[in-house]
Amino acid sequence: MSYRRVLLKLSGEALGDPELGHGIDPSQVQDIARQIARVVKLGVELALVCGGGNILRGAQFGGLGGHRANADYMGMLGTVINALALSDGIEQQGVETRVMSALEIRAVAEPFVRRRAERHLSKGRVVLLAAGTGNPFFTTDTAAALRASELGCEVFLKATKVDGIYTADPRKDPTAKRYERITYDEAIEKRLAVMDGTAFTLCRENHLPVVVFDLFQEGNLERVVKGENIGTVVSDR
16 A cells, blocks of 8 residues: 555535535445445555535635634534544444544544544544534634644545646636646645645645545545555645
């Protein structure tokens, strides 16, 4: 295997209805869980962060006149719901999981403690990291970059519905070109929408490579952890 410990970042929409992106679609959860279980059974230690946009986006809700911090906390609770759904799906595939939350919700999740998370990973459990950083005004991409750095992950795998980073949205612009490799500085300077600038900066400071790839192409997760050249790599150079 090219990577032994990875962090996988999913959008909340990945779990939703394929047409609308809302709610939780059991078939989507099962498909993702099957890919994750296959990789873990190869010996990869996998931590996972899932967004909550299929349930609620804090930034959008805050724009309705409420306090942005409250809206962000609501979004964090959405990520806990998604983590619990994925946990069930992965365990149905015969792989143990642990849900760890940055907000204390002891009835359904362990509080995040770095050494405890590392121990779970070393035992072959998938660690689902919920509730972002536990602070408002930070995205789940930033939370994923932070946790990947804390846990000593070798790569940040950013799962999307397109096969990498493009010069423009390939669904809207047929002339858009895909980058095979790009630096953190270029990604920040070009304001590429695949991740926010804070997340890219954290990855740059910790020399954590990012691979942006299409999770919905069957077998791609396995190909990425084996080091196959798919998607776009964001790194120092």
